[in-house]
Amino acid sequence: MATTPSPGPVRLRVRRGSGSDPSVFRYDSFEVPWEEGMVVLDAVHYVQAMVDPTLSARWNCKAARCGSCSAEINGRPKLMCKTRVDSIDGEITVEPMKAFPLLKDLVTDVGENWKVAAMIPAFSPKSPKAREWKFYQRDVERSREFRKCIECFLCQDVCHVIREHEAEYIGPRWVVKAASLDMHPMDSLNRSKFMKDAGGLGYCNITKCCQEICPEHIVITDDAIIPEKERVVDRRYDPAVWLYRNLPRDQRQLEVAIKKVLKLAFWAALLAPLVAVPILFLAKALLG
Amino acid sequence: MVFSGRVEASEVRAARVSSEFIIARRRAQLLSAVNLWSSRTPPKLVAKDDRTRSERTCDVLVVGAGGAGLRAAIESHDAGADTLIVCKTLLGKAHTVMAEGGIAAALGNVDPEDSWKVHFSDTVVEGQNLSNWRMAEIFAKEAIDRVYELEEYGALFDRTPEGKVSQRAFGAHTYKRLCHIGDRTGLELIRTLEDQVVKRGVTVMDEVAITRILRSRESGNATGALGIDIRTGGLILFRFRALILATGGCGKVYQVTSNSYESTGDGLALAYRAGAKLMDMEMIQFHPTGMIYPIGVRGLLVTEAVRGEGGVLTNAMGERFMSKYDPKRMELSARDIVARAIYSEIVAGRGTQSGGVYLDISHRGAEYIRNKLPSMYDQFIEFAGVDITKQKMEVAPTVHYQMGGVRVDPESGETSTKGIFAAGEVACGLHGANRLGGNSLSDILVFGRRAGAAAAVFSASTVAESVDDAELEKEVDRVLAPLSDKPGTNPFWMKRQIAKNMWEHVGIVRNKADLDAGLAEVARLGEAAAEVRAPGERAYNQAWLDTLQVSDMLLVCEAIIRSALARTESRGAHTRSDYPRPDPKWLANIITVERDGKMKHELEPVPVPPPELDALINRE
Numbered sequence: 001m002a003t004t005p006s007p008g009p010v011r012l013r014v015r016r017g018s019g020s021d022p023s024v025f026r027y028d029s030f031e032v033p034w035e036e037g038m039v040v041l042d043a044v045h046y047v048q049a050m051v052d053p054t055l056s057a058r059w060n061c062k063a064a065r066c067g068s069c070s071a072e073i074n075g076r077p078k079l080m081c082k083t084r085v086d087s088i089d090g091e092i093t094v095e096p097m098k099a100f101p102l103l104k105d106l107v108t109d110v111g112e113n114w115k116v117a118a119m120i121p122a123f124s125p126k127s128p129k130a131r132e133w134k135f136y137q138r139d140v141e142r143s144r145e146f147r148k149c150i151e152c153f154l155c156q157d158v159c160h161v162i163r164e165h166e167a168e169y170i171g172p173r174w175v176v177k178a179a180s181l182d183m184h185p186m187d188s189l190n191r192s193k194f195m196k197d198a199g200g201l202g203y204c205n206i207t208k209c210c211q212e213i214c215p216e217h218i219v220i221t222d223d224a225i226i227p228e229k230e231r232v233v234d235r236r237y238d239p240a241v242w243l244y245r246n247l248p249r250d251q252r253q254l255e256v257a258i259k260k261v262l263k264l265a266f267w268a269a270l271l272a273p274l275v276a277v278p279i280l281f282l283a284k285a286l287l288g
Numbered sequence: 289m290v291f292s293g294r295v296e297a298s299e300v301r302a303a304r305v306s307s308e309f310i311i312a313r314r315r316a317q318l319l320s321a322v323n324l325w326s327s328r329t330p331p332k333l334v335a336k337d338d339r340t341r342s343e344r345t346c347d348v349l350v351v352g353a354g355g356a357g358l359r360a361a362i363e364s365h366d367a368g369a370d371t372l373i374v375c376k377t378l379l380g381k382a383h384t385v386m387a388e389g390g391i392a393a394a395l396g397n398v399d400p401e402d403s404w405k406v407h408f409s410d411t412v413v414e415g416q417n418l419s420n421w422r423m424a425e426i427f428a429k430e431a432i433d434r435v436y437e438l439e440e441y442g443a444l445f446d447r448t449p450e451g452k453v454s455q456r457a458f459g460a461h462t463y464k465r466l467c468h469i470g471d472r473t474g475l476e477l478i479r480t481l482e483d484q485v486v487k488r489g490v491t492v493m494d495e496v497a498i499t500r501i502l503r504s505r506e507s508g509n510a511t512g513a514l515g516i517d518i519r520t521g522g523l524i525l526f527r528f529r530a531l532i533l534a535t536g537g538c539g540k541v542y543q544v545t546s547n548s549y550e551s552t553g554d555g556l557a558l559a560y561r562a563g564a565k566l567m568d569m570e571m572i573q574f575h576p577t578g579m580i581y582p583i584g585v586r587g588l589l590v591t592e593a594v595r596g597e598g599g600v601l602t603n604a605m606g607e608r609f610m611s612k613y614d615p616k617r618m619e620l621s622a623r624d625i626v627a628r629a630i631y632s633e634i635v636a637g638r639g640t641q642s643g644g645v646y647l648d649i650s651h652r653g654a655e656y657i658r659n660k661l662p663s664m665y666d667q668f669i670e671f672a673g674v675d676i677t678k679q680k681m682e683v684a685p686t687v688h689y690q691m692g693g694v695r696v697d698p699e700s701g702e703t704s705t706k707g708i709f710a711a712g713e714v715a716c717g718l719h720g721a722n723r724l725g726g727n728s729l730s731d732i733l734v735f736g737r738r739a740g741a742a743a744a745v746f747s748a749s750t751v752a753e754s755v756d757d758a759e760l761e762k763e764v765d766r767v768l769a770p771l772s773d774k775p776g777t778n779p780f781w782m783k784r785q786i787a788k789n790m791w792e793h794v795g796i797v798r799n800k801a802d803l804d805a806g807l808a809e810v811a812r813l814g815e816a817a818a819e820v821r822a823p824g825e826r827a828y829n830q831a832w833l834d835t836l837q838v839s840d841m842l843l844v845c846e847a848i849i850r851s852a853l854a855r856t857e858s859r860g861a862h863t864r865s866d867y868p869r870p871d872p873k874w875l876a877n878i879i880t881v882e883r884d885g886k887m888k889h890e891l892e893p894v895p896v897p898p899p900e901l902d903a904l905i906n907r908e
């Protein structure tokens with residue numbers, strides 16, 4: 001690996017404060033020796049081990065996989081373990097997420113999210129026996145993107161509906177969750193009523209802020225929110241949606257569908273003369 | 289309010305009652321969220337010497353919310369036991385989320401010749417005859433049901449062209465056997481089980497660390513546990529009739545590891561201190577391929593799926609060196625063999641400049657790689673600035689998994705202390721001297737479920753007993769002792785010293801001199817540990833938690849080193865340069881147990897399988 005010359009120590013500025021009295025806070029500055037490939041969490045760890053062990057920061061995987069280390073780095077919601085210090089010019093300011101109650105220093109209480117999670121109607125399969133299920137990779141892909149979510153809640157942090165206004169919106173993470181269930185090929189539920197009422201999907205005005213910051217690059221607004229909004233609006237009377245939903249998905253369903261069509265055709269052929277003969281008679285008499 | 293923000297059973301049910309109610313509550317919640325950086329219910333500061341503890345009672349206490357803990361809780365709850373889960377990190381963040389490659393089960397979807405019998409044989413053979421045959425039998429048979437069950441719970445596996453669950457090749461599995469969800473299998477597994485737990489309304493108390501299991505003075509059964517509510521720093525006393533340990537592994541006692549922060553072997557120390565037996569502690573798996581650059585992510589896993597999908601290992605000279613070590617299976621040989629091969633190449637001076645070897649997958653083409661290995665692609669781009677669709681990766685072995693652990697009954701996961709059950713990475717018996725890739729995810733589901741069922745039955749058949757108060761007060765003393773603003777040793781620094789010692793002296797190839805030096809260093813660090821202090825307030829005080837972990841980690845290190853000294857042979861993951869060959873007299877499990885305050889070792893012969901199962905084992 002080519003080594004780049006050291007650009008000098010990293011300047012780290014951290015917001016300190018305790019949840020017991022959120023009105024009291026301060027910013028501490030530290031100088032941390034630079035190391036190649038270093039991320040912000042490395043700098044925080046250096047401070048804990050070498051300077052101030054009372055600094056609190058939540059983390060677990062240090063590999064951008066678990067979504068524990070969410071914070072605001074120079075004002076942008078980011079994962080500390082994924083943000084390289086050389087991606088930032090000058091001083092690095094780290095603050096806790098603003099949308100959640102502070103616990104200590106960089107740690108916030110994200111527990112509210114579990115209450116929301118419990119509200120979303122859970123996966124309920126169309127048929128109980130997975131051994132008999134048959135669906136294809138393309139059916140899987142639709143839902144797959146949303147299943148990348150690591151529940152870092154950065155999108156909840158950045159969403160202005162949650163941040164500033166009083167509204168009853170479950171937030172982007174939970175729309176992504178609902179979408180991941182709705183697009184499961186074996187799911188049998190219709191979550192649109194939930195999304196409209198309790199979910200408050202109408203409050204999202206598609207600013208796309210959440211989509212911009214998602215560390216898993218989930219295209220939250222375009223791929224999850226907008227389709228879910230469409231689903232809420234036109235599910236009942238849009239024939240395209242009906243067709244899409246009722247299209248056969250595997251061999252067995254296809255066979256059933258073909259049988260139905262054949263049956264219909266049979267009866268049509270049988271009944272056609274019965275209908276056609278009187279009409280012809282009538283036409284003859286009228287034109288007559 | 290100590291338990292704010294956790295899913296309580298009553299709340300879950302209430303939340304379903306009417307949407308109007310939900311709307312009203314959301315409005316209240318969100319209104320208060322507007323108050324930036326403020327706390328809705330400001331936690332009170334807990335004084336440094338405050339000994340009060342809140343109490344929680346349940347039938348079954350599950351410690352750990354990885355795959356094993358969540359699956360156990362589902363089973364125990366469904367069996368009617370009042371079940372409570374505690375875990376020391378947030379719900380959904382357990383180490384299991386890191387699992388990438390897949391979950392092994394002989395569905396036979398891609399290779400119809402596969403069956404549980406072959407899976408059983410592969411597991412026992414690669415375990416180098418140290419595995420418990422009964423565990424391997426149960427495992428191979430039930431893994432299949434657990435995968436289908438996971439689908440029924442909502443997991444979305446990759447498919448074959450026929451629309452069935454797809455399976456990929458992995459090291460030392462005879463057939464294509466790993467069911468997978470891209471390279472995010474663990475994440476999907478955790479989310480799916482998490483959904484099931486939330487759906488059932490099982491109470492989860494996350495960010496609570498258990499520091500000790502307490503026993504009844506009369507019967508010696510485990511009946512209580514002391515925990516720290518990390519968010520407030522308050523103490524909690526749990527009372528239960530059965531406890532399930534599902535605390536995962538201990539990779540963090542090593543400097544270079546693929547494991548998470550939480551993998552510090554707490555469960556081993558908890559069980560040992562409660563009188564339970566540990567087994568095969570010397571068996572630490574080194575994964576052949578960890579990242580080596582940049583230094584901050586050293587040890588981060590490069591999934592075996594890279595080799596499963598056709599990745600090729602070469603040394604600095606460009607030789608495909610696996611042909612020297614296992615010409616038949618090449619890169620897909622067993623983990624211990626590939627790890628030692630890479631180690632040998634590096635030691636022989638055929639490594640790269642930064643001390644690794646090359647792993648190359650670029651010949652599979654950019655689209656294929658980004659489809660099949662998306663996380664690996666991101667990981668290398670983001671952390672190392674390497675595009676694996678064009679460039680080679682640099683890799684070296686990293687500490688990955690602990691085959692040893694708490695000794696359990698194969699059927700029920702019961703440990704040698706009544707009332708304590710164990711499942712998952714913390715338990716021992718299935719993997720012997722070497723674990724196959726993908727076998728852990730099925731292990732945690734199969735034995736998590738069994739432990740949950742057994743604990744529920746046990747709790748229904750015993751009466752609630754009190755805890756030993758003297759033991760409790762002693763533990764409170766121990767827990768509060770390090771809280772002090774007086775100058776002392778920094779716990780984070782201390783943990784680094786422990787991990788460095790293990791990496792240097794108890795590595796991939798061991799010998800008596802190194803192990804002795806390692807043991808001496810553990811003793812020295814043990815003395816220094818008395819000086820470790822945690823300043824600051826009690827709420828979210830990581831220094832405090834880490835201080836308490838220091839003594840657990842040192843205990844685990846001692847057990848590993850003493851067992852490694854005892855086993856004077858080389859077998860599976862345990863390699864001794866002074867005893868380079870396997871020795872038939874060592875067909876025994878090494879038990880670690882506390883006797884009169886001292887760590888003692890005993891030998892137990894490995895149980896011999898009945899003839900009909902023995903006939904299935906393909907020893908070549």
Ligand SMILES: Cc1cc2nc3c(=O)[nH]c(=O)nc-3n(C[C@H](O)[C@H](O)[C@H](O)COP(=O)(O)OP(=O)(O)OC[C@H]3O[C@@H](n4cnc5c(N)ncnc54)[C@H](O)[C@@H]3O)c2cc1C
Pocket residue numbers: 351352353354355356357374375376377382383384385386387388389390391392473474496497498499534535536537546547548550551554555589688689711712713714725726727728729730732
């Ligand atoms: C990078 C990586 C990739 C892997 N890939 C695969 C793979 O592809 N296939 C496979 O089969 N296996 C894989 N493994 C192995 C597998 O992921 C683990 O062995 C398995 O997930 C362990 O699960 P568990 O439930 O036993 O414990 P964990 O998931 O480790 O969970 C432990 C739980 O215990 C809690 N806990 C610990 N101590 C305490 C305490 N004192 N108090 C309270 N709670 C506590 C933790 O908070 C956590 O919730 C991989 C491992 C790694 C590191």
Ligand code: SF4
Pocket residue numbers: 158159160161171172203204205206207208209210211221225
């Ligand atoms: S697009 Fe919607 S959900 Fe996303 S940040 Fe904007 S308002 Fe919030």
Ligand code: SF4
Pocket residue numbers: 067148149150151152153154155156172173176213214215216217218220
């Ligand atoms: S959708 Fe993206 S930003 Fe939101 S919680 Fe999931 S991973 Fe984080």
Ligand code: FES
Pocket residue numbers: 058059060061062063064065066067068069070079080081082
């Ligand atoms: S520590 Fe897991 S995402 Fe950063």
